[in-house]
Amino acid sequence: MGFKSLKLFLVAAFSVFLVLFSHFANAQEPLDTKKTAKEGAFDPAKIILEHVMDAHEFHFFSYKGSDGEEHEISIPLPVILYSPQRGLSAFSYARFHDHDSHGIYNGYKNEEGKIVAVDANGNTDETVKVYDLSLTRNVVQMFIALILLVWILLTAASKYRKHGTNVAPTGIQNLIEPVVTFIRDEVGRPNLGVKYEKYMPYLLTVFFFILFNTLVGLIPGTANVTGNIAFTMVLAVISLIVIVFSTNRHFWGHIFWPPGVPIPVKLILIPIEVVSTLVIKPGALMIRLFANMIAGHIVITCFILLIFIFGAMNQAVGWGFIPVSVAFTIFLYFIEILVAFIQAFIFTNLTAVFIGQAFEGEHHDGHDHAEDPVII
Known part of the structure; x- marks a missing residue:
């Protein structure tokens, strides 16, 4: 909560800062401003969009040569x-x-x-x-993250096949094992109960795939894959398919004919429940991940661009703001690393919650059931 509040504060402060100084910049030599816009010179909005959008190349930087x-x-x-x-x-x-x-x-x-x-x-x-x-760079980077993910996990798995569980984990194995254990004990078991082992391969795949794509996207010059709405939409649709195939007769019975509710109320609840299951739940998975990932990249880019914005107004101010901008950028960069783990965990946890809700109520038929899911 503290990190989220800090990010909101920084975004608000940056917005107010731009509003206050935009009038000053526009009032000072308007002819030059128009000329600059026509010549396609420094355009912060365009640079931000180019940074977060997909492209046909990995662009690192530009420079003006001797020619x-x-x-x-x-x-x-x-x-x-x-x-x-x-x-x-x-x-x-x-x-x-x-x-x-x-x-x-x-x-x-x-x-x-x-x-x-x-x-x-x-x-x-x-x-x-x-x-x-x-x-495009999003597609290529997904393949890179996938190859990196498969290599790391296969390396850890080979050590388990070679040494078993009798030898203390080392290297990559020591890095992966606590994460796998955490997802099993904090996501799988609490939300899926005795059925958690059936869904652990999917939950672990989703967690690591989101995490690796996000971490690779933090390297300068790479693509913000998890900040792409198409990427998060596909993940949400896959999760929806898993959720739907995990449902039972009891679940759909409560959706299409809620028990103990007057018929006029049922006519209102039925479409709400259907939309909630097929649209709102996957939509929540999609929007949450997309919004958090793209917001972090935009904020970091904005703090870097502040150097050039101030430099365009006054060169001394631009040089003087470099330490402030770099300090905030590094600080937010480390926060984004933490956010990468948090958002991968939230997406995985919510998926487990929705799957657990899909087969809840099976105890009425004499079967085991998952523990009551808790949405965080």
Whole structure:
């Protein structure tokens, strides 16, 4: 709660700061401001969006060379396009940045991160439908995190197969074992009861997959995968499938015909319960993870950009704010590492809670049941 309150305070303070100084910046030499905007110079909003959005390259930084031109240090990714009119095309994203291409290659061009078809004159051709199947940085980074995750877990598993439980864990095994034990004792058993072993593989997979993608995303230049709504939506849909397949007749009986409730009230409760099960629960999983992950990256980026915002107003102020900005950025960076563990735990715990609710009430049929779930 303390970290959350601190983050809210920092966001509020930053917002007030920008509002107060935005009038000063706009009132001072408005002609130069318009000129700067036209020339596409420093634009904080654009930089923030580029940082949190998906892209076709891993961009690290740009610099102006001795020739006076802007040079980018980046890793271009494969572009894979399919068009019913033009067929399949595959090439490197770097083709759009060739000096002689003018941003157009093989009949396509990049418009603000979106690849569209163009005609012979270089104008957008709306008649050509383009399906972008490219390996964007979010996709590539998920594969990297997945390979890293599989390697670490297989390494730990091989030590267990070799030494068993009679030898004290060391190295990676010593790092993974407390986490697995924690998820089992604090998530699986309390929410799923005697059935926890059946769901532990999925719960552990979700926890580590979210954690590894978040931690890799904290490396400068990488993508904010867990801050992508498509990523969290897929995880939420998978959890919904697991929840639905864990239900029983007793659960659906309470959904479609709540017992002990007057018929007029039942007509109101039934749609609410259906929407709650199929929409609200997975929606809560999706939005919670997405909002927390993207908020942290935006706040960190904003504190870094404050150096350039103040520097644009006064160079001395910009240089003087560097220690403050760096200190806050490092502080928030460590908080984001903690948030990575917390959000992976919350997503996993809520999934276990919803699964436990799906088969609750089985004791009426003479079966074992999970302990009463507690939502935190």
